[in-house]
Amino acid sequence: MSRETLHESLSAVMDNQADELELRRVLAASEDADVRATWSRYQLARAVMHKELLEPRLDIAAAVSAALADEPAPALQPRAPASWRTLGRLAVAASVTLAVLVGVRFYNQDAITGAQMAQQAAQPMLSLPQVQGPALLAGFSSESEQAQASGQPAQPSTWHEQRLPSYLRQHAQQAAMSGADSALPYARAASLESR
């Protein structure tokens, strides 16, 4: 099967126009990283055309797989009390549920609520002990989290952490000091300081 045929099928599936054969073809190829990447690009293109906000690299399936892989297999803990094993299962269930919920919610987000959720990332809610990090983080926007979720070596996003606050403040302060309409840009700049 040619790559081109596959891409056509992919496009058809995305537009809900696929026949049985095309659907099977896409499903059979869905483990392929290239196919997944193509799918993401098509989604992004469609989102742009429809003016939707979308996190194209969100890959719930990979995130859930990673969460399950991280979960210690019950066989390795023969002495663990039954209650702990139950808790472990609950933890997996919880992380999967959260991943799906977060993912779905994120898909439906628009700018301001998306930012709200990103801020919630720092809130205690996300540090619940039974939550598996990668699965949960999959819904959020940084791609280092995606890297973790897909099982690649974790890359801390320190590069951005060191720079983005400075860039944001530089932009706000330069705007604030630029002219006669100063009250609003000033307030924007001040709001970045009072945390």
Next chain:
Amino acid sequence: MRFAPLAAWIVLGIWAAPAVADEAHDWLERLAQAERAQSYQGTFIYERNGSFSTHAIWRRVEGEGSHERLLQLDGMPQEVVRVDDQISCVTGSLADQLSTGPLWPSRQLIAAQLQQSYELRLVGKSRVAGRAAVVLALLPRDQHRYGIELHVDMQSGLPLKSLLLSDKGQLLERFQFTRLNTSMPATKSLQGGAGCQPLRPAVTQIETDPVWQSDWLPPGFALHASTQRRSPASDEAVACLVYGDGLARFSVFLEPLRGAAAEDLRSQVGPTTAVSRRVQTEQGDVMVTVVGEIPMGTAERVALSMRALPAEEAP
């Protein structure tokens, strides 16, 4: 597409009878005039996602001279005092990213210029801070900027309330007076507090000829300045280009990665979008970060359109 912002206004319940465009223009001109020439004092709130703060403002205009003080009333006392539009003093953290001189021209509320990017409408009347106001809507003509709802004081022409709205009608930020008095503020209230210090540039920044250019810009936006300064985290020189359309502004930061591991990023802080994209050049990968009050899709498109100018073509 044009109707999406309009629908948002209807949902907000502020859409009134079709406006007389000329009257809306007159109000905008009056607002621009009042911002320059009116003395006033008052308190206002600023609200965005994740932040709510209260501030006081005193502004005195005498002849050609102006004296203005802004003070945050809650939390740390952020403060800036400006005399004739030059910073007289400012609290440290509000200015630690500043170097010299304004990069953007002050807001150009010239109806004729804004007309290219925004549709101006008079949409009704309201009451803010106990004062009667008219409501102006600046509806974006494309999806590359946000809409603005302006409540203008009928008596003085000052902006009493300003809302920034996304194309889906969501409130991105609110600026709103709670009290306004058009009497002339006393000299004492225009004095900066103890933490207000003369501006000493904390960063070295030099004006440069741009070595980067954008292959695409949202219509109506123009380059206002090109500077270079030290990276906040390394010794790399970071190029900074600033753009505006007369109302909305964004900055583009370009920092060489030198093989550093850094992912693409999208982030939103209230009205401000930040998008980082890795761009390949002959000298290695560069991280392009667009920061500004523009929609995320637009910021992304700008980031992806940045190109290094070949050395021989650089002006």
